[in-house]
Amino acid sequence: QPPRSFYEEIGGAETFRRLTEVFYAEVAKDEVLRPLYPEEDLGPAERRLRMFLEQYWGGPRTYSEERGHPRLRMRHHPYRIGPIERDAWLRCMHTAIAAIDDETLDPPHRQALVDYMEMAAQSMMNSPI
Numbered sequence: 001q002p003p004r005s006f007y008e009e010i011g012g013a014e015t016f017r018r019l020t021e022v023f024y025a026e027v028a029k030d031e032v033l034r035p036l037y038p039e040e041d042l043g044p045a046e047r048r049l050r051m052f053l054e055q056y057w058g059g060p061r062t063y064s065e066e067r068g069h070p071r072l073r074m075r076h077h078p079y080r081i082g083p084i085e086r087d088a089w090l091r092c093m094h095t096a097i098a099a100i101d102d103e104t105l106d107p108p109h110r111q112a113l114v115d116y117m118e119m120a121a122q123s124m125m126n127s128p129i
């Protein structure tokens with residue numbers, strides 16, 4: 001039997017659905033982040049983040065089937081992302097990760113998710129201010 005992916009270990013589709021649902025509910029309330037999103041409806045952006053994260057952690061590869069290579073830094077070029085935006089993004093993501101219960105997400109998996117998000121948000125910065 002193949003080893004279980006991280007995606008499966010933390011509860012698969014339902015966990016990623018919940019994670020991005022809470023994340024975008026926070027974005028919708030965030031006065032730094034909300035104005036950056038070009039569309040009125042955050043649903044499509046939520047779906048893109050969900051597909052990306054599922055793929056990154058070993059789940060379905062729908063993101064690349066629909067969007068091609070992620071090239072996330074390039075895709076974030078239109079938005080100025082400095083420390084304020086990075087911190088706002090991470091605040092929303094920490095809230096989302098905290099919303100997943102301990103039975104689904106044990107401490108080592110939780111830490112792996114947090115570490116990745118912090119690294120990824122840092123690498124998405126494209127402005128010193």
Ligand code: HEM
Pocket residue numbers: 033036037038039044045048049052067072075076079081085086089117120121122124125
């Ligand atoms: C797209 C903001 C970090 C993953 C977007 C969009 C904005 C945005 C405004 C366009 C919304 C849309 O898709 O319609 C930010 C800000 C960040 C950040 C302010 C602060 C650091 C990240 C990180 C990840 C990520 C760390 C991944 C772990 C994505 C993905 C898309 C996206 C997958 C859709 C790309 C596509 O296929 O077009 N982001 N983002 N973002 N972001 Fe971020």
